[in-house]
Amino acid sequence: MRERLEEAKKWAARQPYRLWWVQLRAVVRLEAKxxxxxxxxxxxxxxxxxxxxxxxxxxxxxxAKASGMGEDTMVxxxxxxxxxIRLGIFFGCLGIFSRLIRGEMVERSLHYYLLAPVRRExxxxxxxxxxxxxxxxxxxxxxxxxxxxxxxxxxxxxxxFVMDGPGLGQLEAYMGITALACLGYGSIFMLLSMLFxxxxxxxxxxxxxxxxxxxxxxxxxxISIASYLxxxxxxxxxxxxxLALLTVVTEPVRPWAATMGVLVLTAVVxxxxxxxxxxxxxxxxxx
Amino acid sequence: xxxxxxxxxxxxFYGEVLGVNRVSLSLPPGITSLVGPNGSGKxxxxxxxxxxVQPTRGSISVLGMTTMDATEFFRAVxxxxxFDSFPKGVTGWxxxxxxxxxxxxxxxxxxxxxxxxxxxxxxxxxAMRKVAGYSxxxxxxxxxxxxxxxRPRVLVLDEPLNGxxxxxxxxxxxxxEELGRQGMHVLISSHILEEVDRISDRIVLMTGxxxxxxxxxxxxxxxxxxxxxxxxxxxxxxEMLASKMFAMNHCVEAKLHKDGGGVFVRTxxxxxxxxxxxxxxxxxxxxxxxxxxxxxxxxxxxQYLIGSDGGLS
Numbered sequence: 331m332r333e334r335l336e337e338a339k340k341w342a343a344r345q346p347y348r349l350w351w352v353q354l355r356a357v358v359r360l361e362a363k364x365x366x367x368x369x370x371x372x373x374x375x376x377x378x379x380x381x382x383x384x385x386x387x388x389x390x391x392x393x394a395k396a397s398g399m400g401e402d403t404m405v406x407x408x409x410x411x412x413x414x415i416r417l418g419i420f421f422g423c424l425g426i427f428s429r430l431i432r433g434e435m436v437e438r439s440l441h442y443y444l445l446a447p448v449r450r451e452x453x454x455x456x457x458x459x460x461x462x463x464x465x466x467x468x469x470x471x472x473x474x475x476x477x478x479x480x481x482x483x484x485x486x487x488x489x490x491f492v493m494d495g496p497g498l499g500q501l502e503a504y505m506g507i508t509a510l511a512c513l514g515y516g517s518i519f520m521l522l523s524m525l526f527x528x529x530x531x532x533x534x535x536x537x538x539x540x541x542x543x544x545x546x547x548x549x550x551x552x553i554s555i556a557s558y559l560x561x562x563x564x565x566x567x568x569x570x571x572x573l574a575l576l577t578v579v580t581e582p583v584r585p586w587a588a589t590m591g592v593l594v595l596t597a598v599v600x601x602x603x604x605x606x607x608x609x610x611x612x613x614x615x616x617x
Numbered sequence: 618x619x620x621x622x623x624x625x626x627x628x629x630f631y632g633e634v635l636g637v638n639r640v641s642l643s644l645p646p647g648i649t650s651l652v653g654p655n656g657s658g659k660x661x662x663x664x665x666x667x668x669x670v671q672p673t674r675g676s677i678s679v680l681g682m683t684t685m686d687a688t689e690f691f692r693a694v695x696x697x698x699x700f701d702s703f704p705k706g707v708t709g710w711x712x713x714x715x716x717x718x719x720x721x722x723x724x725x726x727x728x729x730x731x732x733x734x735x736x737x738x739x740x741x742x743x744a745m746r747k748v749a750g751y752s753x754x755x756x757x758x759x760x761x762x763x764x765x766x767x768r769p770r771v772l773v774l775d776e777p778l779n780g781x782x783x784x785x786x787x788x789x790x791x792x793x794e795e796l797g798r799q800g801m802h803v804l805i806s807s808h809i810l811e812e813v814d815r816i817s818d819r820i821v822l823m824t825g826x827x828x829x830x831x832x833x834x835x836x837x838x839x840x841x842x843x844x845x846x847x848x849x850x851x852x853x854x855x856e857m858l859a860s861k862m863f864a865m866n867h868c869v870e871a872k873l874h875k876d877g878g879g880v881f882v883r884t885x886x887x888x889x890x891x892x893x894x895x896x897x898x899x900x901x902x903x904x905x906x907x908x909x910x911x912x913x914x915x916x917x918x919x920q921y922l923i924g925s926d927g928g929l930s
Binding site: 346349353359360364368439442444445448449 | 631664668688690692702715
């Protein structure tokens with residue numbers, strides 16, 4: 331046992347960490363350049379910013395009343411929980427992360443990366459980080475703008491709500507949840523894109539899984555992104571009918587445990603993706 | 618240190634479809650040509666060599682390294698594939714430069730190496746244009762530039778002459794020859810047999826996923842014992858020489874050259890043929906100017922072993 335430990339230590343000491351770091355940055359830079367400002371990302375920007383446009387129109391059309399701030403807080407919570415988490419970020423991440431590996435296989439350009447002197451795990455991590463940067467840039471700024479527009483509408487009252495009331499805490503929670511959602515969904519869609527030629531049907535099944543998750547046994551609930559995020563929501567929404575399923579909290583989980591839950595799930599899924607990447611073969615003719 | 622490319626009993630099956638079967642090769646430095654018809658397994662062999670596909674059985678090592686250690690392996694190996702596709706929106710310069718940054722090479726050195734490789738393939742002026750606007754020949758060249766930019770010790774080229782005009786072909790072949798002379802491994806697959814024949818140190822003939830012959834052109838030809846060999850004899854009395862030769866048992870065909878200044882003789886016994894030719898020359902009846910093997914090239918061997926004409930495709 332001790333010998334193995336010594337061997338492992340020697341192996342670890344021999345690894346070119348500096349080179350890996352340089353290569354990781356190079357992959358992230360290349361991928362971010364290709365994805366962030368690409369025309370093909372336009373629909374993802376649309377997904378992210380359409381609520382911003384709607385809220386913007388709302389602030390122009392509806393005159394602000396202090397009594398309406400509570401209602402708008404609920405509206406924002408609804409937009410965030412029902413639109414951003416369930417649809418916008420979900421499909422946005424499907425578009426961004428499934429393109430990283432599968433998209434390059436379809437375009438027959440992945441082999442250029444695989445022929446570079448880069449460990450495939452580093453390549454995959456670089457691509458994942460670049461995908462996260464793209465998703466975070468779009469959805470964090472969209473959520474931030476949505477929040478700002480809603481409360482800027484109320485002038486001094488809105489400012490007081492944000493600075494002296496619970497507003498800032500809510501904004502922090504929304505931003506944090508958005509980041510966790512991008513990481514979690516991103517890792518899952520990247521893996522699905524490596525497992526299936528067309529990851530969309532699998533993503534739809536995963537969406538169904540996320541939807542029925544609250545009624546599943548406690549152990550199965552842990553294999554879900556939405557179940558962890560639900561525990562972090564800063565505003566509880568009263569829902570009726572089938573939509574009530576989306577906000578059911580079956581057993582209380584502390585925020586740090588929910589955060590760790592998403593991060594651990596993400597790490598496990600990225601780990602599995604690394605293994606798949608190691609075994610990946612280039613057979614463009616079958617794509 | 619091992620300086621060879623070694624395939625040890627390598628097989629690759631795509632489900633039930635055979636890619637290559639039981640390939641064992643040990644290739645020294647120099648230019649090696651992989652020759653065979655479409656679907657013979659040339660690209661599969663190259664993809665196996667570079668780890669783009671994994672062998673179902675057997676093992677491959679390149680200069681003692683395997684693709685498991687990608688960092689060391691791909692510093693030594695450059696692969697110009699025949700996939701005619703590129704990352705979207707990329708310029709020629711970016712394509713080569715970005716590849717070098719993945720090696721961990723700094724900005725200045727990467728800039729220098731990019732310039733150098735683009736000049737070697739004569740693409741310096743078009744470097745800043747988007748690859749999507751390149752002609753097929755230019756795309757071929759930019760892939761070649763990327764494969765050689767990091768100065769690999771092993772260069773793998775899958776159909777590198779496809780799409781090139783005659784001038785570019787000649788330039789590319791000269792470049793491959795130069796790299797081969799420098800002690801590099803250059804592994805080329807091509808259907809243009811006349812050209813690879815000229816520059817190859819050895820050929821590997823493949824058909825149906827099997828290696829059917831391997832060695833230098835002459836050695837491979839020697840392996841084909843059962844096939845008559847054709848020799849061109851240039852002389853002043855070709856008709857007389859043809860009649861003398863045709864009287865021998867081992868001569869199966871004698872055909873006059875179209876310019877009337879020689880005769881093609883097809884023989885089953887080359888040693889006996891040369892002995893007889895010496896006798897005829899000593900008699901002085903026929904003045905012999907030139908004797909040359911007429912089918913000791915890849916094309917003829919290709920015809921014998923594979924049954925295809927091996928012409929341009």
